[in-house]
Amino acid sequence: MTTSMKLSPPITLSDASASPLSLSPEPELPPQAWYVRFWRRPFFLIVILPSLIVALYFYAIAAPQYVSEARFVVSSRGSDGGAAAAMRGMAGASAFGGLGGGMASSETNSVRDFLSSLDAVMDANAKLDLIALWRRPEADFLAQLWDTEPELLTRFYNRMVTVSLDPSTNVTTLHVRSFRPEDSKALAETLLASAESLVNRLSERSRNETLRVARQEMDIAEQRVQESRTALVQFREQEQELDSAGAVQAAVVLRGQLEAALAQSRAELTERLKFMRPDNPALQVTRNRIEALERQIVAERTRHTETTVGGGGAVLARQLASYERLMLEREFADKQLASATASLETARLEAQRQQIFLSRIVEPNLAVYPLYPRRFVNVASILVGLAIAYGIGWLLVVGMREHAG
Amino acid sequence: MNGQGEVALVLRGARLQLRVIGALIIREMHTRFGRHYMGYIWLYFEPLLLGVCIGLIHAWRDRPTAFGPFEFHAVGYILFFVFRGILNRATMAIKMNQALLYHRSVTLPDVFFARHMIEFLSCTGVMLAMLFGLFAVNGSLPESPLKMAFAMIMMALFSQGLAFLAAALTAAIEGSERLVHAVTYLLLPASGLFFLVEWLPEWLAQIALWIPMVHIFELLRDGQFGSRFRAEYDLAYVIGWIMITHLIGLAALRITRARVGLE
Numbered sequence: 001m002t003t004s005m006k007l008s009p010p011i012t013l014s015d016a017s018a019s020p021l022s023l024s025p026e027p028e029l030p031p032q033a034w035y036v037r038f039w040r041r042p043f044f045l046i047v048i049l050p051s052l053i054v055a056l057y058f059y060a061i062a063a064p065q066y067v068s069e070a071r072f073v074v075s076s077r078g079s080d081g082g083a084a085a086a087m088r089g090m091a092g093a094s095a096f097g098g099l100g101g102g103m104a105s106s107e108t109n110s111v112r113d114f115l116s117s118l119d120a121v122m123d124a125n126a127k128l129d130l131i132a133l134w135r136r137p138e139a140d141f142l143a144q145l146w147d148t149e150p151e152l153l154t155r156f157y158n159r160m161v162t163v164s165l166d167p168s169t170n171v172t173t174l175h176v177r178s179f180r181p182e183d184s185k186a187l188a189e190t191l192l193a194s195a196e197s198l199v200n201r202l203s204e205r206s207r208n209e210t211l212r213v214a215r216q217e218m219d220i221a222e223q224r225v226q227e228s229r230t231a232l233v234q235f236r237e238q239e240q241e242l243d244s245a246g247a248v249q250a251a252v253v254l255r256g257q258l259e260a261a262l263a264q265s266r267a268e269l270t271e272r273l274k275f276m277r278p279d280n281p282a283l284q285v286t287r288n289r290i291e292a293l294e295r296q297i298v299a300e301r302t303r304h305t306e307t308t309v310g311g312g313g314a315v316l317a318r319q320l321a322s323y324e325r326l327m328l329e330r331e332f333a334d335k336q337l338a339s340a341t342a343s344l345e346t347a348r349l350e351a352q353r354q355q356i357f358l359s360r361i362v363e364p365n366l367a368v369y370p371l372y373p374r375r376f377v378n379v380a381s382i383l384v385g386l387a388i389a390y391g392i393g394w395l396l397v398v399g400m401r402e403h404a405g
Numbered sequence: 406m407n408g409q410g411e412v413a414l415v416l417r418g419a420r421l422q423l424r425v426i427g428a429l430i431i432r433e434m435h436t437r438f439g440r441h442y443m444g445y446i447w448l449y450f451e452p453l454l455l456g457v458c459i460g461l462i463h464a465w466r467d468r469p470t471a472f473g474p475f476e477f478h479a480v481g482y483i484l485f486f487v488f489r490g491i492l493n494r495a496t497m498a499i500k501m502n503q504a505l506l507y508h509r510s511v512t513l514p515d516v517f518f519a520r521h522m523i524e525f526l527s528c529t530g531v532m533l534a535m536l537f538g539l540f541a542v543n544g545s546l547p548e549s550p551l552k553m554a555f556a557m558i559m560m561a562l563f564s565q566g567l568a569f570l571a572a573a574l575t576a577a578i579e580g581s582e583r584l585v586h587a588v589t590y591l592l593l594p595a596s597g598l599f600f601l602v603e604w605l606p607e608w609l610a611q612i613a614l615w616i617p618m619v620h621i622f623e624l625l626r627d628g629q630f631g632s633r634f635r636a637e638y639d640l641a642y643v644i645g646w647i648m649i650t651h652l653i654g655l656a657a658l659r660i661t662r663a664r665v666g667l668e
Binding site for chain 2: 402
């Protein structure tokens with residue numbers, strides 16, 4: 001303070017030009033006291049000085065940071081743009097009703113979430129050594145990476161890498177900052193690659209899931225067909241009958257013929273009795289035939305409808321029931337197999353359509369001019385913020401002083 | 406040497422100001438509610454009753470959401486009540502307390518600080534009671550009470566800045582208190598009391614996020630339901646609003662004080 005008073009040039013200048021005025025030293029003091037008093041004022045200490053320090057840091061010390069930007073779209077062939085837009089409109093309409101709905105497709109959201117996760121950081125760290133990347137010698141001490149624990153590294157990573165999603169266009173923007181242009185580009189490339197592999201994994205998974213269910217259905221149907229065939233073969237072997245339905249048909253025909261023959265024989269007997277004596281031996285032949293036929297009919301009926309006392313021999317009625325059940329089972333199994341085959345085919349088509357893929361719109365660029373740190377914006381916002389805070393503080397302090405004064 | 410004297414003066418002033426504010430709080434309570442015991446109960450009963458009614462109306466009318474409409478609206482309304490109570494009373498504050506200003510130790514901001522303290526404390530008490538009631542009835546606890554308390558403080562400060570401005574405006578322009586009342590009503594649907602930013606379509610969400618109260622409501626809901634939705638708020642934006650309204654408001658009150666003193 002005292003040195004500045006001695007060194008001030010106006011004294012000598014005014015001394016030389018107008019000596020009568022410079023006789024008294026008092027008028028010379030105020031111009032010196034002006035800036036001395038200024039930097040002792042609270043406004044300078046609270047507002048100007050911190051802003052100057054911040055400005056000094058940003059303009060003299062802070063290392064330039066280079067940005068590499070990439071844009072991509074995660075799209076699936078399954079849900080085309082029209083459907084997604086309709087869904088978005090629906091979500092918007094139901095917003096006031098209280099039903100929340102994701103605006104972008106779930107795949108896009110999961111890619112965004114993945115890119116800001118610890119998983120992505122570890123992935124990139126294994127490929128690219130992030131710690132060295134953010135601790136380059138040219139990095140300044142404030143902006144460089146301080147802590148290397150995975151969680152803190154992730155926090156730092158999320159400051160330097162931003163992933164933003166524009167819900168109206170579905171375009172995701174990846175924004176990577178580091179101290180060298182090549183580093184930014186390499187990191188952006190690595191992150192895009194791991195996002196792509198995530199999308200491929202998701203796609204593979206959903207495709208396999210779709211096919212798996214259909215294949216399972218197919219297996220079940222095949223199993224059923226096999227079982228029904230085996231059961232049928234077993235039945236045929238056991239019953240020694242190829243076609244129970246045919247056998248029944250044959251039995252019915254046989255019985256009809258027997259009944260017809262019996263009726264005819266009875267008619268013949270009645271007719272002959274008209275002109276023959278009852279004890280005529282010719283009648284005996286007819287009587288014998290009728291008797292034989294009746295016995296035959298009874299035997300046939302017993303064979304087909306009643307269980308034998310011994311239990312071993314199956315009766316045609318029961319045989320027919322199980323035969324028909326088996327045939328029905330075979331028919332159903334065949335139909336199931338046919339439908340399972342059809343749905344497997346559909347699922348295969350569906351899976352082909354369900355591919356999710358990440359298409360790059362803007363490839364990561366190699367920065368030439370460092371966009372960060374934003375010197376002017378930072379310094380100006382600190383200056384304005386401190387000035388407003390000072391203003392409020394001043395008003396409050398004046399209010400307090402009023403009470404004491 | 407001079408600086409130290411100055412600091413001592415300001416500290417003495419601050420202590421005196423606190424005592425003045427304390428006295429003003431007691432006076433305000435007496436003038437507003439009389440000297441009955443029941444009077445004070447109204448202080449808590451009014452926001453509680455309104456909050457419960459709004460909650461019940463929505464619980465009855467709304468489709469059920471992930472949050473439960475009662476919790477959503479009843480607790481949200483208490484936060485809105487801080488805003489409404491502070492801003493609506495601000496227009497009458499100068500007129501009602503003009504006589505006090507003849508005392509040298511009472512300044513214009515003291516009157517406001519005292520009133521705002523009453524509103525803030527009563528609403529915080531009601532909020533606590535309501536959260537406790539909700540816990541007792543269906544066992545739901547807020548996920549981060551700290552965030553909810555922070556939202557209450559933010560809302561009180563934001564309303565305080567606006568209240569300074571509203572009071573200065575009323576003193577400057579006769580009849581403008583009607584405008585202030587109209588604005589508080591119009592801000593009710595836009596305040597974030599009835600919606601989450603997440604529910605809005607994109608273009609509307611962008612507009613809603615210009616309103617500082619929407620950010621405060623998002624902070625409250627983040628504290629209340631946190632993990633059940635994605636909150637979207639920027640506290641720096643809200644603090645910016647608080648600072649600017651306080652700066653302009655306190656300056657405007659100084660100008661108003663000079664005008665009021667002349668009458």
